[in-house]
Amino acid sequence: MSLKGKVAIVTGGNSGIGMSITLELAQQGANVVIDYVAHPEATEALEQKIAALGDQAIGVDADVSKVADLQKLVDAAVQKFGRVDIMVNNAGVETRTSVLDTTEAQYEKVLEINLKSAFFGTQLAALQMIKQGGGGRIINITSVHEDWPMPGNTAYCLSKGGMRMLTRTAGVELATHNILVVGVGPGAVATPINLSTMKDPALMKHLDAAIPLGRMAKPEEIASVVAFLAGDGASYMTATTVFADGGMMHSSPGL
Numbered sequence: 001m002s003l004k005g006k007v008a009i010v011t012g013g014n015s016g017i018g019m020s021i022t023l024e025l026a027q028q029g030a031n032v033v034i035d036y037v038a039h040p041e042a043t044e045a046l047e048q049k050i051a052a053l054g055d056q057a058i059g060v061d062a063d064v065s066k067v068a069d070l071q072k073l074v075d076a077a078v079q080k081f082g083r084v085d086i087m088v089n090n091a092g093v094e095t096r097t098s099v100l101d102t103t104e105a106q107y108e109k110v111l112e113i114n115l116k117s118a119f120f121g122t123q124l125a126a127l128q129m130i131k132q133g134g135g136g137r138i139i140n141i142t143s144v145h146e147d148w149p150m151p152g153n154t155a156y157c158l159s160k161g162g163m164r165m166l167t168r169t170a171g172v173e174l175a176t177h178n179i180l181v182v183g184v185g186p187g188a189v190a191t192p193i194n195l196s197t198m199k200d201p202a203l204m205k206h207l208d209a210a211i212p213l214g215r216m217a218k219p220e221e222i223a224s225v226v227a228f229l230a231g232d233g234a235s236y237m238t239a240t241t242v243f244a245d246g247g248m249m250h251s252s253p254g255l
């Protein structure tokens, strides 16, 4: 229970990697504000699962592409649990479109949900952490594609590249407040964002072959890295990204 008494916010916390992060942080003793925009029933089921662990969680319906909604998450954490110690900027989408065919609407959607939300999530959580004192942790869920091109997924790569520099720059800026900002860069993970690949056996074979560990990650294998970065063991880590990609980034182009 290394996070006993800590208060966390997880954006996109009711599905995919976000759901595993929520559960892992709760299992480690944290109270969690679960942000969601869709599937309230999934959020409710998650709250109940967490309640069964003896911990507390609340679901908050918030669209993280809107700054006012991000503030709603911070306010909910303060109101219900008294503070914010850990902000996980996890919400993310992709359109799988190239530089030649991405529309303005697709560009805006990806950049707003992935990057704008992480920027203002960082800002609002940091302001609260400074107000309450004692530092905090901001964890940005990026991707191997914060650094590594994925042809046919341009806006996504752009957003993740932006998160990379957000992590580094905010990490440097906020260090004097003992607010540590780190990125977690997964490779391919078995979550809804990769559903179309997972439904295609030929593509899966190709993908598995491109990963040195020979398989996609389970979402729990990313959540455990996040929990480590939120805890005491990571007290000297900031302005950097930890990759959990089964070696993928060093072996092939994105698939």
Ligand code: BGC
Pocket (backbone or CB within 6 Å): 094, 142, 143, 144, 145, 150, 186, 187, 188, 189, 193, 194, 254, 255
């Ligand atoms: C993307 C997936 C892709 C994976 C590995 C992830 O960040 O969301 O679409 O399969 O990276 O390339």
